[in-house]
Amino acid sequence: MATIPSNRPVLTAPVADQSALDLGLLVIRLVVGVTMAAHGTQKLFGWFDGGGISGTGGFFESSGYPQGETMAWIAGLSETLGGIGLIAGLFTPLAAAAILGVMINAIAVKGTGEFFAPKGIEYDLVLACTAAGLALTGPGRVAFDHYLPGLRYHRLAYGIAAIALAAVTAAVVLVIRG
Template structure:
């Protein structure tokens, strides 16, 4: 059963593009230093200071998750996995900033909004204006979204167990 309508599809497109572009840009800051980002070296220093093992693995993982997850959301391509990538990174970001309060500039409100949007998109699917419809995901099933959210929490949990 599909409940897709033109207004719903348009709303999901706007949400996907907004969250996806934000996350893709943020990922390119980590990977390439674009948009005044730290690049891999700066991101590695930040991650190491935040308790992650030194090396490029976690900066590359976070950067790719944000960049590819963001592009996936923009295109509506493999939306459950794209949303899981964003949600997993945001769960880790919240754990790094935990204890600094809720509100910006040091709090977690930004990460909570992005994580909530990613979780919502995982549950709803991409809508009609998306490449997923060509992959047979037009009639989206709640199990896809729940599976994506579980995947994000498991991946984030494993990453956090590795963090000092």
């Protein structure tokens, strides 16, 4: 066993090179982060053929959410800021929680009973599970979190708390939806 500066023992895993893990996590963070930030800007600004706040707000209202434009702001900011957080590896558990919460709602709204696109939930499920996985694993060493004293060494508790936060927040929004 090795120790980290906080004198907490950690198990070392000779299974994979740490640099390979860091690069793999970086690739995942970049792809999901850019994807989600782009989706958020569709909602907020109408970029990339998005609906903007009014169009997205109309979609939310037609999906049963009250105050559609408010929900569009919440979803757009969650996706944009969560995506940017993943790209940078900054406050990664919270960034992942923002994305996970939105994806839980997306899956609930589709609720078609179908799995495959375009009507199914496969895409949303992949993004939700990837966000949950990143919350649990942390961003790797190629991330701003690696240079922040409290986040340098990712703790499983951060990931579990982030997933719980996403689940509770998503549940509250779904209850508001009715």
